[in-house]
Amino acid sequence: MKLSRKSFVKSAALLAGATLLNSEKTEAKINNVLAQLNNDFMLMPLGYSFDALEPFIDKQTMEIHYTKHHNAYVTKLNEAKAKITSWKFKNIEDVLGNLNAVPNDLKAAVRNNAGGHYNHTLFWSLLKTNTQPSEKTLKAIGENFENLENFKQQFSKAAMGTFGSGWVWLIRQDGKLKIVSTPNQDNPLMKGIVKDLGTPIIALDVWEHAYYLKYQNKRADYVAAFWSVLNWDKVGELLG
Ligand code: MN
DSSP, X not given: OOOXXXXXXXXXXXXXXXXXXGSHHHHHHHHHHHHHHTXXXXXXXXXSOTTTTXXXXXHHHHHHIIIIIIHHHHHHHHHHHHHOTTOOOOSHHHHHHTGGGSOHHHHHHHXXXXXXXXXXXXXXXXXXXXXXXXXXXXXXXXXXXXXXXXXXXXXXXXXXXXXXXXXXXXXXXXXXXEEEEEETTOOTTOTTTOSSOOEEEEEEEOSGGGTHHHHTTOHHHHXXXXXXXXXXXXHHHHHO
């Protein structure tokens, strides 16, 4: 069932009282309920405050990155989805794995914005201060990259070598761990589009919008700081 925004807001107003609707939070909640009713993609809560990663990633960057950049990917993905009458993807992974099923005129919009939504959702979950890799994680990294230091070096080198805007990934591919990079908002789930396919384990956003306010052109400093906020608990969970 599709419920129009107007009718929903009207009933909500009757229930909650007109004064509540003046609050931005109530408005956001109503928009979320509407999104759920329409089966739209949603910007999920970060799970921590914008300043939680200071001083490594600053509050202002986090706030703009999440509320403006990520939010725009979600909005534009839903706009594209609304134009595709044959839309029958189950979830975001299903979209990314089947981009060739998207009508040609909307393929670029879905590729960029579904990628942007997935990549950022994963990225936020991979950020937390003061975590350490488990023994199991260290063993998996050791088997594929000799040791943690060597892995960090190789990953950082890939981050520095990514030209322009893009992402650096640790993926699992055919049972092995591999470092790859993708341009723009592409990712290793994009079958038929990206060469190196695999299951994402670590993602690092190397778009300038991810670091320019604090680090300006010094991407190396941002990449170095990333190791202080990488959520090793989440990495362990994704490694399984
Ligand atoms: Mn970004």
